[in-house]
Amino acid sequence: MSEALHEFRPAAPRWTHVALRVSDIEATVDWYTSFTNLEVLARNSDDAGFGAWLGHPDPDTPFVLVVAQFFPDKDPFLGSPLASLTPFAHLGIELPTKDAVDEIAARGEAAGCLAMPAEQMPDPVGYICMLTDPDGNMVEFSFDQGVYETARAVWG
Numbered sequence: 001m002s003e004a005l006h007e008f009r010p011a012a013p014r015w016t017h018v019a020l021r022v023s024d025i026e027a028t029v030d031w032y033t034s035f036t037n038l039e040v041l042a043r044n045s046d047d048a049g050f051g052a053w054l055g056h057p058d059p060d061t062p063f064v065l066v067v068a069q070f071f072p073d074k075d076p077f078l079g080s081p082l083a084s085l086t087p088f089a090h091l092g093i094e095l096p097t098k099d100a101v102d103e104i105a106a107r108g109e110a111a112g113c114l115a116m117p118a119e120q121m122p123d124p125v126g127y128i129c130m131l132t133d134p135d136g137n138m139v140e141f142s143f144d145q146g147v148y149e150t151a152r153a154v155w156g
Contacts, residue, residue: 015063017053017064018091020137021069021082022068022069022082023082023135031133032133035139039054039055039056041055049071049075052066065091085138090130091138092140093142094142098143101128104129115131115132124146125142126143126146127142127143128141
C-alpha cells in the first residue's frame with residue numbers, strides 16, 4: 001500500500017498515543033471511562049483481537065490511550081508477560097483541584113484499586129494519589145504539578 005488512507009494528519013511529528021496490551025478490553029474501557037474523563041474515540045476489531053482508542057475530545061491535538069486485547073492464538077506477543085506500568089512507571093492525569101484528587105482516591109479505595117493514598121509530595125510532583133487499572137497499571141491523579149504553567153512559560 002503506497003497511498004495514504006487518511007487526509008488529515010499533523011503538519012509536524014506529534015506524540016499521539018500510549019498503547020497497553022490488556023487482558024480484558026471491556027473491563028479496561030469501563031475502568032478508564034469510570035475513573036477518568038477519557039472517552040472512547042474508536043473501537044476496532046480484526047482477526048487478531050479487539051482495540052479501543054480513549055482520549056479527550058480534542059480534534060486538533062489528539063493524544064489517545066490505545067488498549068488492545070489479542071486473541072490467544074493470534075497474539076503477536078504470545079509467551080511474553082502482560083507488561084504493566086508499575087511501580088513508578090505510570091500514566092498521569094492532572095486534576096483541577098485538590099478535592100478532586102481526594103475524591104478519586106476515595107472512589108479508588110471503595111473499588112479496591114487504590115495503590116497510594118492522596119499525599120502531598122515535593123514540587124513538582126504536587127498532591128497525588130495512584131490507582132491501578134484492571135491489569136495493574138498505575139494511574140496517577142495529581143493536583144498542582146505545574147505542567148500547564150511550565151508549558152505556557154516555555155512554549156508560550
